[in-house]
Amino acid sequence: MQHKKSVMRNKFASLLVLSLVTVVLSITDPGDLDVLMQFRDGLENPELLKWPENGGDPCGPPSWNHVFCAESRVTQIQAQGMGLKGSLPQNLNKLTMLNNIGLQRNQLSGKLPSFSGLSNLQYAYLDYNNFDSIPADFFDGLDDLEALALDHNNFKATTGWSIPKALQNSAQLTNFSCMSCNLIGSLPDFLGSMPSLTNLKLSDNKLSGEIPNTFNGSVLQMLWLNGNQFTGPIDVVATMESLTVLWLHGNLFSGPIPDNIGNLTLLQDLNLNTNNLVGLIPNSLANMKLDTLDLNNNQFMGPIPMFKASNVTCASNKFCKASQGLPCSPEVMALLRFLRGVNYPSRLVSSWTDNEPCNWVGIRCNGEKVSIINLPHYNLSGTLSPSVANLDSLSQIRLQSNNLSGPVPDNWTSLKSLETLDLSGNNISGPLPKFGSTVKLLIADNPLLNGDKNAPSTGDNAPSRSSGFPTNSRSTSSKGSGSSPTDSSVESTEPKGSKQSTFVSIVVPVASFVVLAFLVVPLSIYCCKKRQDSKLAPSLVIHPRDLSDSDNAVKVVVASNTKGSTSALTGSGSASRNSSNIGESHIIEAGNLVISVQVLRNVTKSFAPENELGRGGFGVVYKGELDDGTQIAVKRMEAGVITSKALDEFQSEIAVLSKVRHRHLVSLLGYSIEGNERILVYEYMSQGALSQHLFHWKSLKLEPLSWKRRLNIALDVARGMEYLHTLAHQSFIHRDLKSSNILLGDDFRAKVADFGLVKLAPDGEKSVVTRLAGTFGYLAPEYAVTGKITTKADVFSFGVVLMELLTGLMALDDGRPEETQYLAAWFWHIKSDKEKLRAAIDPTLDIKDETFESISIIAE
Template identity: 50%
Template sequence: NNITGTVPKELAELPALRKVDLSNNNLYGKLPEFRKNVEVILDGNPNFGKPAPAPGPGGSSNDTKPGDESGGSNKRSSSTGVIVGSVVGAVAVLGLIAALGFYCYKRKQKPSGRVQSPHAMVIHPRHSGSDPDMVKITVAGGNANGGAATSEPYSQASSAPRDIHVVEAGNMVISIQVLRNVTNNFSQENILGRGGFGTVYKGELHDGTKIAVKRMESGVMGNKGLNEFKSEISVLTKVRHRNLVSLLGYCLDGNERILVYEYMPQGPVSQHLFEWKEHNLQPLEWKRRLSIALDVARGVEYLHSLAQQTFIHRDLKPSNILLGDDMKAKVADFGLVRLAPADGKCVSVETRLAGTFGYLAPEYAVTGRVTTKADVFSFGVILMELVTGRRALDDTQPEDSMHLVTWFRRMQLNNDTFQKAIDTSMELDEETLASVSTVAQLAGHCCAREPHQRPDMGHAVNVLSTLSEVWKPADPDSDDSYGIDLDMTLPQALKKWQAFEDSSHFDGATSSFLASLDNTQTSIPTRPPGFADSFTSADGR
């Protein structure tokens, strides 16, 4: 890491510490006294044990000889001139220093697009509210030889200076060696999938926790890839929702840029929707598709309106929707997420279009300006895919039906053609067909050409929840003699239960019990002696 300085004694005070690897740095000074069970590795520190290097000269002073006290007023005039000249010179020097400082500050404010390894660290002192198992370390960008720092923060929301990275030990930073071990050195057998900026691997930690490791390809990690990496960390550390994939940690080691997520064992929805035969899966039934649509709608609704800030995903599609063992869906891949302005107006997207063709809203594709309604359009396309089982863009289809949204609108014109558009792998009955028709109408509204004609995600959640979470009472069992007749009074019901218990020991007791239901006076207990006829609030107190 090219860390320079002394080893802070606070590290030796961490009670859960077992191993400290400080190899290949530029450390000096004495080593704090660690516990006997702590392994300390200091290889590759040639200056360790030596005293700190002496600071450079702070400047020189010129000796001055006292002037001759003779000369009277001429000498006093000369002294006044010297004082005035000194003041003017000092003001000029201070102005020059201020201008130089402002220039350096403005240069620091400009993002360099590069992240340089840190060189020095500062240990923050503990306070009464500190976690005893955690120490907060500030790693500052700087050159050991006096060069200018060129790093910038990994989190866009950081309030620290742009050349300072704040790391909390034991929080979200994961060692590259740990990730190599759990993925078998990023072996081909552990690959879950590939994306535009890297490969996703499956891993398992020592405690049995399964993780998904997204490793950015160094060859494509330019400014754009680095921005997506930072964006994903920034967003996922701010939002937590049951329908959004959780970020477990990240790794920054040399050229390595790695994100670690919770593992979603059933993979993306696209496999179950378009490739179920190739993967020997069962086709999704309609109730499951409804549940997936509702999960996605709730996750996107949270991003749009329920989080502390409004986020626009910009890349909603089935391959970015992952399924757990319970087939619950979660939205993933937040590399293209943008923060919407507080006033709700359009936000300009930098330089180039981002997203996936087939899911892009028309106004976004034409103008490059995006609002939350662009996500609504993408969600509408996903609904159409769930209904039809067809991809948003399918080059195996004829040219006039290659684009799903255009083809779907034509098929919705009459009932006969619409039923032909429904995925044939689903079993349809009258109730299911009505539900599919409602979702198809919602999909059409979400894919309206004008943004203001599209509903918000809250409306989509309301529509889908009424279809997916319909409560129905259980069918009554006419032979269930334990059932409760709601027309009975409580004394009558108690007497009936008592008689039924007696009937299990005596034949014919049931008929006598039914005949005696008319007289219920004896089942009401008499009032004890001295018991008041009524009570007031004062009696209760």
């Protein structure tokens, strides 16, 4: 009996010891447990975590789902992509041993708790939630932080916020991502000098200013600054030799691409789309073996080089030729190098396009050779280029009253036809080269030339003051006919203050003006009379307007009646007509490409049926191919549909696409207006419309779209529509978003097309339209019933497209059972029933559980 009692005592002692060991090894720190309980209590749907409601031990055994521990302390919380709703506990930073938290892609909201003092934290992923504020001390004490993602949280929506300096103390940080999180202000200096930072993604915020010089030589490998409001040059990025991906698109960067961009030998992806970058493409860039290079929608000039990059797009620039490898004329290149020397002033950049310099502002020609550069009072700064010496027919150079500096190039003395060189009123420095005795040299008011012993002082080269009376840069002269521009300078060898000099400098311009008035006014009346009496065939004339006008545009006049009368239509669509006009005049932004119908006939083989891509309400779309192999899509309005409505849509398409440029909106490459022809030319999208791949893939012998491709397409469309609604310089409503208006390229990336029904978004909450636009099945109910139009109408249409992507069913199909004919209404009823939802998913999709979870989230 005694033995049995002893055995029982030993067993009890053993169990007690074992229990105590278990308690010691597994009971979670009470403070950590309290934080986790508060985390669960703050959720609207805590059941998704599958944590026990009462009791239990987060650190186990068994441990709670999504929680990881070391001994008794919580070290990780991994609950990403679960659809969690609610807020986080504000004392989350009491989990002092936390080193990894993954809560991305949920629906968490409210104030983000401070992470101050989490000195062990290495990885924090909080992106794609709905947090609305971030505390000022969030970044304090994050000594070991290596990766932080805060993307797509609208922090401080009304005021915006800036990255605190405390982040610079996280010396181990390698990845920082804060895309679409409402950042404002300038790019913090310290980000450029952080020793470990290799990936920096700050896309789609409201950051402004220039890239700081502290980024010079940065170790960054990936830099995303796209979709902000950055300005200034991009020279500093050429020193960041570790870069592999550089995205600067959708900003306001200006100036040329730096010549040393070729130093970025590791770079694979460069996107400069939609900026104000100008100038010649450096040879070093052309020779870079990039995977992707996007130069669209800038003001690049000169020839398009033969790029070595695998995928290059460079549309909507100011190149002299349309194809790679074609040279500009020598005179164009000489003038563009002059333009580079004076820092590409915007007034000239907007005019100096194509390969015909005789039409450029400030340039005159004798025959087809440049004879005069006339750019006084243009606020030019920079230096004079030796390239001007290549303009061998140049007779006058008039650059007075600017801010030019540096010497006059020695080789300008080789200009054998030069008669007048007016550099007065600048900051030219010496020594001056020796020009021939026939050259009138005007160099007064250049402070750095005062006392220059080498400056000529007598004879025809005597320094003289220009009167500043500018010659009309738009007029032309012909030396052979004996006419020449009025000389605006007055020679004088007398000292300043001479009464005679003052008298002459006043009287000569006035007398010249009077003489010109007597000559020009009768001549103008005569020309107008002749123009009214002449009969003109249907034609197209382009008149560049005065570039001193800030609203500079190109006026396209199409004379359609026998008397050549026209009507005016402004860019906003307002029109004024006289009683007999049947022609049109459109104001289109400078830079649009006007293409002759004959060229389009050639590239489409006279609009051959075998080149037909599709038909629509507007007309027929044809495939065309340029001489260099570039493929284009040519949309031709059929004669039978040329109604006022169709013309409105044609003009709307041009007006909108000349103002909005985005990688997920189809680019308009050109247009043609000749007689009854109305033609639009777009980039060619080789995979056609999304609708073909969703609804007709079998008959067209296509592969069904994978779920990953459908997700990418949805994201592409969302980004394009976001730009149209909020990021463009004006807000637009598409009004006809549908799967047949979403086009796919070689890589199945999507672009929104067909802007004929686009409407400028109202300043107020809504706008009432009298004529319904769009396609049934995609129309928002409130728009269809009331006619009240907002950007929400596009959001509804996008939702219908998402339903099509999920189900593979058309938005409206009377061939389906009655309850499923209208996709939006049917889907709304079944989306919350997981079994019905799973049955509704396109059967071509290979649905795994995790994929179905993401589909369920999208469906909601």
